[in-house]
Amino acid sequence: MSNTFKDNPILGPLNSWFFYTISGYMNVLWGKSKKELFQNHPDTVVEIGSGAGANMRYLKRGTKLIAIEPNIHMHNNLRKTAKKYGINLDIKSITGEAIDLPDNSVDFVMSTLVLCTVENPLECLNQIRRILKTSGQFVFIEHVRARENSLLGFIQNLIHKPWHWFFEGCHTNRDTRSLLESIEFSSLDIECYNSYSPFIPIIPQIRGKAIK
Ligand SMILES: C[S@@+](CC[C@H](N)C(=O)[O-])C[C@H]1O[C@@H](n2cnc3c(N)ncnc32)[C@H](O)[C@@H]1O
Structure with missing residues (x-):
């Protein structure tokens, strides 16, 4: 199990600021999906890679959020967001x-x-499955690799290197759908769709729910 996260004292704070600042726009892009996916969540929720806390606005006030967030530069904004939305925050500075x-x-x-972005997504998914109780749920929204030989795929490959550098390890062209399908969940619902925005490399996306 790898618990190493490469701290970047320049990009870390910059990304924390970016994700904090853009959370209103992320609400425009994903608010409806998130409300649906997170509805009826229990009193305690684990989140992998909480960033600056974009998902807290969809949680009931008083929810205990165990935030697995290895990037220490995100933590101040996470705390700020938790205070704003009345979330009982427990930050774990470890990887997924x-x-x-x-x-x-x-x-x-x-x-x-x-x-x-996680270095070893398969191990992260195995960890999620491991900690879930039987019938426990994993809900997700991810951007994924575009179809072979498509214009979006070409753009994803072209921009991959600078994007991966700036967003501290993000892969524009990861086949996360296949990774999810390789894990033994008792059920897996995945919807693939195009979310049009100025962030062209992350247009093809998946959202859904896996049950252990
Ligand atoms: C693109 S940001 C998304 C943040 C947030 N989930 C959101 O939707 O705004 C990716 C997040 O994953 C975190 N991350 C990177 N590697 C990770 C790992 N190995 N385990 C858990 N989180 C990780 C980053 O620090 C960052 O906060």
Whole structure:
């Protein structure tokens, strides 16, 4: 299990500011999906890669959020957002590949725009499955690799290197759908769609729910 996250003292704070500042626009892009995916969440929720806390506005006030966020530069904005939305925040400065929660201990795990970035997404998914109780849910929104030989695929490959550098490890062209399908969940609902925005490399997306 890898628990190494490369701290970047320049890009870390810059990305924290970026994700904090853009959270209103992210609400425009994903608010409806998130409301649906997160509805009826339990009192305690685990989130992988919470960033600056974009998903807290969809949680009930008083929810306990265990935020697995290895980038320490995100933590101040996470706390600020938690205060704003009345969330009881527990930050764990560890990676999604090395979660320190017990097996079968959690009802609900969520993650948005994270499996593109974690160094070992398969291990992260195995960890999510491990900590979920039987019938526990994992809900997600991710951007994914475009179709072979498509214009979007060409753009994703072209921009991959600078994007990967600026967004501290994000892969524009990761086949996250296949990774999810390779994990033994008892059910997996995935919807693929195009979310049009100025962020062209992340237009093809998936959203859905996996049940252990
Ligand atoms: C694109 S941001 C998304 C943040 C937030 N989920 C959102 O939707 O705004 C990706 C996040 O994943 C975090 N991250 C990167 N590697 C990770 C890992 N190995 N385990 C958990 N989180 C990770 C980053 O620090 C960052 O906060």
